[in-house]
Amino acid sequence: MSLLMLADERHCTGCCACVDSCSHNALSVYTAEDGHLYVAKDSKKCISCHKCKKVCPVMNGIEYSSNVVSHSQPYSVICTNDDLYAKSTSGGAFAAIATQFISDGGYVCGAVFDSNSVKHIVSNDLGDISRMQGSKYLQSSLEGAYKEISSLLKQGKKVLFCGMGCQGAAMYSYFSNNKNRNLLYIVDMICGGVPSSFLLGKYLENERRSKQVVGFRKKGKYTLLCKNQHDEIEDLSYNNLPLMGFFSGLTNRYSCGDCRFCGVERLSDITIGDLWEAAKTEKKQKSVAIVHTPKGDELLQNTQDITKRTTDWNFIRYNYRCVVGKTMNNYRLQRILLAWNFKHLSYKTLCGMYGCSSKNPIFILLKAYNCIYRKIVNVYIRIRLNNIIRHLSEK
Ligand SMILES: Cc1cc2nc3c(=O)[nH]c(=O)nc-3n(C[C@H](O)[C@H](O)[C@H](O)COP(=O)(O)OP(=O)(O)OC[C@H]3O[C@@H](n4cnc5c(N)ncnc54)[C@H](O)[C@@H]3O)c2cc1C
Numbered sequence: 001m002s003l004l005m006l007a008d009e010r011h012c013t014g015c016c017a018c019v020d021s022c023s024h025n026a027l028s029v030y031t032a033e034d035g036h037l038y039v040a041k042d043s044k045k046c047i048s049c050h051k052c053k054k055v056c057p058v059m060n061g062i063e064y065s066s067n068v069v070s071h072s073q074p075y076s077v078i079c080t081n082d083d084l085y086a087k088s089t090s091g092g093a094f095a096a097i098a099t100q101f102i103s104d105g106g107y108v109c110g111a112v113f114d115s116n117s118v119k120h121i122v123s124n125d126l127g128d129i130s131r132m133q134g135s136k137y138l139q140s141s142l143e144g145a146y147k148e149i150s151s152l153l154k155q156g157k158k159v160l161f162c163g164m165g166c167q168g169a170a171m172y173s174y175f176s177n178n179k180n181r182n183l184l185y186i187v188d189m190i191c192g193g194v195p196s197s198f199l200l201g202k203y204l205e206n207e208r209r210s211k212q213v214v215g216f217r218k219k220g221k222y223t224l225l226c227k228n229q230h231d232e233i234e235d236l237s238y239n240n241l242p243l244m245g246f247f248s249g250l251t252n253r254y255s256c257g258d259c260r261f262c263g264v265e266r267l268s269d270i271t272i273g274d275l276w277e278a279a280k281t282e283k284k285q286k287s288v289a290i291v292h293t294p295k296g297d298e299l300l301q302n303t304q305d306i307t308k309r310t311t312d313w314n315f316i317r318y319n320y321r322c323v324v325g326k327t328m329n330n331y332r333l334q335r336i337l338l339a340w341n342f343k344h345l346s347y348k349t350l351c352g353m354y355g356c357s358s359k360n361p362i363f364i365l366l367k368a369y370n371c372i373y374r375k376i377v378n379v380y381i382r383i384r385l386n387n388i389i390r391h392l393s394e395k
Pocket residue numbers: 087088089090091092093094095109110111112118132133134135136137138139140162163164189190191192193194195272273274275287288319321322
């Protein structure tokens with residue numbers, strides 16, 4: 001009998017570390033009825049070696065993050081290379097660091113569009129950085145990336161990984177006993193959660209003028225960018241299922257609704273995110289880069305195309321997802337009935353239900369209810385934030 005234990009659907013982050021760890025091909029990735037990636041096991045192939053459990057950041061109980069700071073330091077960062085800056089989501093911290101890393105002989109692992117889905121690739125080609133730039137509001141598949149990184153580390157190559165907190169934790173776990181672990185640099189991101197792939201799938205199925213998504217954001221402006229049938233890129237603004245559904249958080253993975261990989265202190269080398277605090281007063285969008293380790297410090301010091309300044313922890317007031325993982329969305333009806341809704345309801349109903357503007361009185365009422373609900377949850381978030389900020393400023 002197989003004793004293989006995988007994280008269940010409420011806790012699995014879809015990081016795929018277990019899949020890459022299995023040398024008997026007993027594990028495979030599938031898209032479940034809620035549009036998220038999960039892992040299935042083939043009991044006949046499993047030899048109960050428990051490698052999968054050891055690398056799983058949920059099952060191995062790794063303490064990846066905390067809101068108690070002992071050595072992490074936040075910086076406000078802006079990329080001074082205009083081309084790199086323009087294509088980045090915020091201040092271009094990732095592009096500047098990655099460009100330097102490849103120029104110094106290393107490899108970078110980052111998320112790129114693969115038709116209408118997203119996957120991580122590993123590359124030492126500077127031309128691939130522009131494909132990695134930009135936030136893609138879809139889960140990126142890491143299947144195969146761990147094996148590729150493992151082989152590069154074995155050859156003595158340096159590798160820089162950039163992904164979400166749960167993916168950073170998975171990288172950390174996967175390589176914790178690797179003898180070339182010091183060659184791996186982990187940059188994780190502040191993350192508001194990944195939405196169901198059904199949002200974009202339903203959109204493209206019904207809005208026939210768009211055939212392929214190419215972006216979700218232009219700096220501080222959230223907007224869906226799609227290629228039309230003539231291969232022209234159209235700016236479709238934000239009142240659509242992919243973006244409104246993303247903002248609502250109501251289709252996120254269950255693990256995102258109770259994320260245990262956020263916090264001001266992490267086991268990654270650097271955490272990057274949007275510096276919304278600066279966006280309120282300054283023209284240029286900035287990134288925040290929280291340096292956690294001497295390796296993270298080395299990365300930032302070595303990067304030529306950036307200006308950086310130390311900043312205080314106050315930025316988390318404008319970016320609560322850096323520190324608060326619980327959102328209550330897991331207990332909302334739209335989330336609980338997600339699989340059923342996407343199977344049975346019309347596109348128009350789904351749009352109204354997941355946040356697009358609608359003239360239908362039921363959806364106007366639902367939107368008002370959602371607003372009130374969010375305001376109540378925000379009180380809880382504010383209290384949590386104030387406690388965390390008070391604690392940090394005492395340091
Ligand atoms: C789903 C999602 C939710 C986010 N939520 C927040 C948030 O709540 N608060 C916040 O401050 N920042 C959030 N971010 C990060 C933010 O949008 C910027 O990526 C960050 O500010 C870094 O900007 P940049 O200009 O340095 O780099 P960018 O040009 O944005 O590139 C950063 C990196 O993002 C990686 N990336 C892009 N999409 C994905 C993906 N789907 N999965 C894994 N990696 C990906 C790329 O590989 C690249 O390495 C989120 C990003 C994503 C993808």
